[in-house]
Amino acid sequence: MAEPMQLCNISENNFEQCTKCSICTTVCPVAAVTTDYPGPKQAGPDGERYRLKDPAYYDKMLKLCLNCKRCEVACPSNVHIADIIQRARMQASVGKHASLRDTMLASTDLLGTMATLVAPVTNATLGLKPVKLVMDSVMAIDKHRTFPAYSGTKFETWYKRHAASSQGAYPHHVSYFHGCYVNYNFPRLGQDLVKVMNAVGYGVHLLAKEQCCGVALIANGLYKQARRQGRVNAASIRQAVNAEHRTVLTTSSSCTFNLRDEYPSILDIDTSDVRDGIMLATRFLYNLVDEGSIKLIFKQDYKRRIAYHTACHMQRMGWQLYSIEMLRMIPGLDLQVLEQECCGISGTYGFKKENYERSQAIGSVLFKHIADAQVEAVATDCETCKWQIEMSTGLPVENPISILADALDVEATRKANGL
Amino acid sequence: MVTNDIYNKEYDVIIVGGGATGAGTARDCALRGLSVLLVERNDYSTGATGRNHGLMHSGARYAVTDGESASECISENMILRRIARHCVEETDGLFITLPEDDLQYQQTFVDACQRAGIRADIIDPAEARRIEPAVNPSLIGAVRVPDASIDPFRLTVANLLDARMHGAETLNHHEVEGLIINQNRVEGVKLLSKRDGRHVEVRGRVVVNACGIWGQRIAQMAGAKISMFPARGALLIFGHRVNNMVINRCRKPANADILVPDDTVCVIGTTSDHIPIETVDDMRVTREEVDVLLKEGVKIAPSLATTRIIRAYAGVRPLVASDDDPSGRSISRGIVCLDHAKRDDIEGFITITGGKMMTYRLMGEIATNAVCAKLGNTAPCVTAAQPLPGSEEGGPSQSDLTKRYSFGERAAIGRHGSLAARIEKDNDIDNALVCECEGVTVGEIKYAVHQLHVHNLVNLRRRTRVGMGTCQGKLCSCRAASLLGEINHDVKGAQEDLAAFLDERWKGMRPVAWGDTLREAQLTAHIYEGLCGLDKVVDLQGKEDAQ
Numbered sequence: 025m026a027e028p029m030q031l032c033n034i035s036e037n038n039f040e041q042c043t044k045c046s047i048c049t050t051v052c053p054v055a056a057v058t059t060d061y062p063g064p065k066q067a068g069p070d071g072e073r074y075r076l077k078d079p080a081y082y083d084k085m086l087k088l089c090l091n092c093k094r095c096e097v098a099c100p101s102n103v104h105i106a107d108i109i110q111r112a113r114m115q116a117s118v119g120k121h122a123s124l125r126d127t128m129l130a131s132t133d134l135l136g137t138m139a140t141l142v143a144p145v146t147n148a149t150l151g152l153k154p155v156k157l158v159m160d161s162v163m164a165i166d167k168h169r170t171f172p173a174y175s176g177t178k179f180e181t182w183y184k185r186h187a188a189s190s191q192g193a194y195p196h197h198v199s200y201f202h203g204c205y206v207n208y209n210f211p212r213l214g215q216d217l218v219k220v221m222n223a224v225g226y227g228v229h230l231l232a233k234e235q236c237c238g239v240a241l242i243a244n245g246l247y248k249q250a251r252r253q254g255r256v257n258a259a260s261i262r263q264a265v266n267a268e269h270r271t272v273l274t275t276s277s278s279c280t281f282n283l284r285d286e287y288p289s290i291l292d293i294d295t296s297d298v299r300d301g302i303m304l305a306t307r308f309l310y311n312l313v314d315e316g317s318i319k320l321i322f323k324q325d326y327k328r329r330i331a332y333h334t335a336c337h338m339q340r341m342g343w344q345l346y347s348i349e350m351l352r353m354i355p356g357l358d359l360q361v362l363e364q365e366c367c368g369i370s371g372t373y374g375f376k377k378e379n380y381e382r383s384q385a386i387g388s389v390l391f392k393h394i395a396d397a398q399v400e401a402v403a404t405d406c407e408t409c410k411w412q413i414e415m416s417t418g419l420p421v422e423n424p425i426s427i428l429a430d431a432l433d434v435e436a437t438r439k440a441n442g443l
Numbered sequence: 444m445v446t447n448d449i450y451n452k453e454y455d456v457i458i459v460g461g462g463a464t465g466a467g468t469a470r471d472c473a474l475r476g477l478s479v480l481l482v483e484r485n486d487y488s489t490g491a492t493g494r495n496h497g498l499m500h501s502g503a504r505y506a507v508t509d510g511e512s513a514s515e516c517i518s519e520n521m522i523l524r525r526i527a528r529h530c531v532e533e534t535d536g537l538f539i540t541l542p543e544d545d546l547q548y549q550q551t552f553v554d555a556c557q558r559a560g561i562r563a564d565i566i567d568p569a570e571a572r573r574i575e576p577a578v579n580p581s582l583i584g585a586v587r588v589p590d591a592s593i594d595p596f597r598l599t600v601a602n603l604l605d606a607r608m609h610g611a612e613t614l615n616h617h618e619v620e621g622l623i624i625n626q627n628r629v630e631g632v633k634l635l636s637k638r639d640g641r642h643v644e645v646r647g648r649v650v651v652n653a654c655g656i657w658g659q660r661i662a663q664m665a666g667a668k669i670s671m672f673p674a675r676g677a678l679l680i681f682g683h684r685v686n687n688m689v690i691n692r693c694r695k696p697a698n699a700d701i702l703v704p705d706d707t708v709c710v711i712g713t714t715s716d717h718i719p720i721e722t723v724d725d726m727r728v729t730r731e732e733v734d735v736l737l738k739e740g741v742k743i744a745p746s747l748a749t750t751r752i753i754r755a756y757a758g759v760r761p762l763v764a765s766d767d768d769p770s771g772r773s774i775s776r777g778i779v780c781l782d783h784a785k786r787d788d789i790e791g792f793i794t795i796t797g798g799k800m801m802t803y804r805l806m807g808e809i810a811t812n813a814v815c816a817k818l819g820n821t822a823p824c825v826t827a828a829q830p831l832p833g834s835e836e837g838g839p840s841q842s843d844l845t846k847r848y849s850f851g852e853r854a855a856i857g858r859h860g861s862l863a864a865r866i867e868k869d870n871d872i873d874n875a876l877v878c879e880c881e882g883v884t885v886g887e888i889k890y891a892v893h894q895l896h897v898h899n900l901v902n903l904r905r906r907t908r909v910g911m912g913t914c915q916g917k918l919c920s921c922r923a924a925s926l927l928g929e930i931n932h933d934v935k936g937a938q939e940d941l942a943a944f945l946d947e948r949w950k951g952m953r954p955v956a957w958g959d960t961l962r963e964a965q966l967t968a969h970i971y972e973g974l975c976g977l978d979k980v981v982d983l984q985g986k987e988d989a990q
Contacts, residue, residue: 029737033959034749040682043963044914059871066879073683073707083850
């Protein structure tokens with residue numbers, strides 16, 4: 025039999041499937057605000073042909089890419105445009121060192137551990153005007169930015185002290201990849217998750233070993249370290265999913281996307297065997313409610329008007345539906361779903377002085393929509409969107425899980441679920 | 444519009460044919476101080492020059508069968524690396540032995556290369572896989588040779604530019620309808636301007652026939668008979684490079700045994716079929732040719748089986764029967780220079796043919812020597828030493844390129860070498876990309892229109908690579924047509940040009956129109972016909988029928 029030929033075209037990240045329709049460029053938040061960035065089509069599949077000829081054709085403007093993945097969502101040909109750009113950046117970074125600033129921004133674990141020990145001092149110091157000015161001029165971290173406050177107690181510490189011992193008693197079990205933000209800055213979100221899961225009969229367990237998922241490391245070019253941490257996480261997740269048969273829940277859309285999709289595509293860590301076992305908590309809960317295995321009872325007097333912002337990586341996964349529908353189950357919640365726009369922060373991107381103005385320009389459309397929505401708070405599944413929206417609109421931003429925890433009648437729910 | 448000055452002058456030499464050979468001859472003649480007119484019936488490098496592999500042979504391919512051609516190749520190869528740096532990419536090449544081939548041939552091959560003066564190093568198959576990961580991993584032998592990749596469009600334009608800098612005149616879209624013959628002497632050419640339909644006569648003391656396969660017809664006009672044996676070869680262009688070295692099969696030359704990385708693409712070829720001379724203008728590629736090219740191509744680089752093919756094209760080699768054997772049994776691939784005074788008793792007429800794009804410079808030198816002998820000019824040939832415009836020493840280094848230039852600028856430097864400095868880039872408009880696949884800016888288009896004889900989009904494509912990328916003109920052609928329309932103050936003309944250009948692009952896609960290439964073509968059709976109604980504005984079919 026003749027060898028099958030030309031039955032399909034195969035190329036890395038499908039770059040050859042691009043038909044140059046340019047839809048990606050029309051949805052690129054960066055290309056919309058600056059002519060310096062050539063846009064995803066040219067930075068991705070077009071540039072790739074030249075880079076295959078000679079890596080010297082790498083365009084340093086590719087650094088302006090937010091990796092928001094909106095291009096990939098828009099692409100009708102399934103070209104992994106942002107992955108192509110990330111890969112090209114990775115290739116270009118070989119043999120180069122990340123700057124002190126970028127290393128600092130990316131090293132969430134190291135910084136978090138140190139800062140948590142001296143949280144009040146750190147928080148006060150990072151908030152001081154002279155310190156901000158020094159960071160602005162010396163480190164090129166924009167002075168408008170405020171670092172998220174560090175918590176005095178890590179989530180992991182709280183969990184071990186107050187939650188660990190009681191989790192075994194529940195009939196069902198999940199694991200929790202809390203991420204750096206919950207651990208060092210905002211343990212409350214983790215506590216909210218434990219509260220909600222416990223109320224519906226699920227014990228929450230930490231992973232054997234969790235390190236920062238590496239999303240900030242990737243964005244700042246520290247690929248080796250990202251890969252190292254990724255392998256540790258992959259092993260822990262594998263143990264939870266395959267050995268302990270526990271779904272690994274998350275509360276951050278960016279961590280989730282990174283674990284599920286960037287590990288294989290950027291870091292070459294194969295997570296295909298456990299990919300379906302990594303899930304955002306809202307999706308997990310929605311599915312349980314939908315199939316009738318759990319019931320949620322909400323407070324009678326709960327009344328709020330909140331806007332939901334779909335984080336870019338959330339949209340890439342197509343999971344905003346779960347968070348939105350989950351929130352819509354709360355009777356007293358008037359939910360305004362915002363049109364999907366990028367907030368402009370993209371993790372550490374917006375912290376960098378050279379990106380500040382662009383970052384705010386990108387977010388301006390979203391900020392206007394939020395102002396028009398006349399809400400008391402914004403809900404989103406991404407912590408960096410939260411910082412950006414809080415800074416830029418003055419409104420509080422909450423994770424859907426926290427809103428759920430707040431609205432939930434815990435006792436009634438426990439009863440309804442036979443606890 | 445061509446001024447009457449050009450038509451009314453009498454030239455030392457008129458060169459017919461704007462391929463590499465004609466351009467090389469024009470350059471050489473001009474550098475030796477002759478007054479030169481070059482005429483071309485279509486665009487420069489429309490014929491065999493623009494329809495080959497873009498391979499700068501080391502000569503290794505001919506080493507076993509034709510030692511003389513092999514020696515010519517390696518000598519010209521080394522010269523072109525110096526004088527045409529910006530047209531050449533020094534890739535090196537591999538001659539691979541597959542399990543189905545005879546490994547004994549490798550030694551025969553290497554010995555023949557050494558006799559011809561071609562460096563040929565036997566390397567370990569594992570080493571070959573390391574330096575060229577695209578190669579068929581089951582290879583059992585490999586030889587490394589100094590093959591390279593060359594852009595024949597750029598090369599031809601650079602020769603023409605230099606000729607013009609030294610006083611030569613060049614006219615494209617001027618067809619020779621007949622020769623001015625006085626008794627037994629050719630005294631000039633009768634031209635039809637395809638730009639404005641005028642018929643004119645231009646006088647020259649010597650006429651050089653450098654028309655490749657079409658040279659037989661020009662010779663007939665003078666009353667001379669040359670027996671040409673057109674050998675047709677078809678090739679396929681893939682959407683991106685799979686290989687960064689030229690890959691050949693180490694065996695007797697056969698179908699589809701060379702894969703060449705050319706700029707952003709790679710090209711597999713060729714087939715070889717002798718065809719009747721009457722059919723040399725039919726460049727359509729058949730399904731059988733595509734099948735053969737693919738079937739053999741995947742043996743060289745297996746990934747070709749799943750790589751998108753963006754185009755198919757064919758060219759005709761101008762093989763010439765030697766004068767002592769007009770039957771064609773012993774066909775030479777070597778250079779043939781005929782002084783028709785000696786051969787046919789026709790004065791003032793020289794034919795330069797045979798040869799290869801690779802040896803165009805040497806052909807130019809030989810032809811110019813013959814012209815100079817007739818005119819009593821004793822100036823020496825300097826084309827082997829003097830760099831072509833764009834290839835002068837002291838261009839930007841590779842690291843400069845990455846640090847200091849934008850994508851479009853770098854692509855332009857790749858195409859025009861040091862001449863890229865003439866491209867305007869002082870404002871956002873000039874820096875805006877017209878062709879995003881190939882990185883062609885508005886500034887580069889303007890430069891090409893004003894300096895490189897561009898009258899239509901096809902001209903523009905050959906000068907800049909506009910429309911040569913994977914979208915085959917979908918996004919760039921309307922932008923480029925708009926620029927041309929603006930420069931020429933001719934909207935209707937720009938619309939017709941746009942329609943013709945898209946049609947020409949489709950012709951090359953049609954033989955390989957499946958999968959992504961078909962999707963691409965359909966999107967293009969939807970945009971231009973469905974959305975913009977171009978087929979309603981311009982009646983292409985009607986135009987063709989009328990012709």
